[in-house]
Amino acid sequence: MYAEERQQAMAQLVAERGRLSVNALSERYDVTTETVRRDLSALERMGLVRRVHGGAVPASTLAVIESGLLERDQANTPQKERIAKAALDLLPPAGSTVLLDAGSTTNRFASMLPRDHRLVVLTHAVPIAARLASHAQVELHLLPGRVRSTTQAAVGADTVAALERLRADVVFLGTNGVTTEHGLSTPDPDEAAVKRAMVHSARQVVVLADASKVGVESPVRFASLAEVDVLVTDTGIDADDEQELVDAGVEVVSA
Structure with missing residues (x-):
């Protein structure tokens, strides 16, 4: 044939x-x-x-269905816990500035930040800001914008403009999909614009995504694989998918 x-x-x-x-x-x-x-x-x-x-x-x-934060938080919980813990090894030195994207895995990561490691943290995610507001070692900055009920994250022109004025050492980023052809993608254009601005504002880009996101494409691309330094995922990642990502220049950490 x-x-x-x-x-x-x-x-x-x-x-x-x-x-x-x-x-x-x-x-x-x-x-x-x-x-x-x-x-x-x-x-x-x-x-x-x-x-x-x-x-x-x-x-x-194939309908574009964007699940809510609670629904996503309850999916693949053990994997997300391992990913968040593994990502702690990628924290920059004390006194550095990090960007935290909205998402269930980044939320878990924020909850695990060590209490003896001083950081400047910028985020557009209301749940992450609420979680870190009482952490003495964190100098917290909440980005402006319209808060979407689905993700509980600020989006819009004000959010993007604020990010364009910033420079962070590392961004810890979530995504709805990762493929070698389409890069990183998400269903919502406003979310994509904020994620894109985060990528451009950081010296290092670390993506936190469980294996169910690898091989999936959402409609709106916000970054190419060339812009990604590290993908932290779980051991359920398909071997062929992992090799494709490595060949594209992405360091893959399986937790």
Whole structure:
């Protein structure tokens, strides 16, 4: 079977089944998982499927659903705890300035900040600010903007403008999706604008994302992999995905 014929068959099968994994497609068409991934990328560029973690779904049925903070906080909890703990090793020296993005994993990370390590912390996330407000070792700055109820984070022109005036040593960033083709992405354009400004304001970019985010693409890209220094994830990351990220120049830490 030629590549074009295989890809056409894959697209039709995904449309019929609703969702298929990379492994299932590999077995059905007797090709490697790497070949399947390339086929799915080609089909996605043609608008026939959308890649999701571990496989693909029909492009026509993939709705953009942004889960709320409480729902996300309850998903993959053990992995997020390990990721947050591992990220502590990436804290800059005492007296440094860090940016903390909104998100369930970054919130856990904030709760683990050592009480004997002095930091200047800037965040647009209301839950993180509330958590750190009483920490004596933290000089806390809450960024301005309109607070979204979904993420409980400030967004908008005022938030972006404030970030453009700042320079941080490290940003600890969340994301809804990570792929080599699309980079880091999120569903909401306002959230994406703030995340993009955070990336540009920091000397080092550290992404905290559990393995379920790797291989997923959300509509709005806010950073390329070339702008990412470290990805802290969990041991559930697919070996092929991890190698692709490493080949793209990202240091991957699996907790």
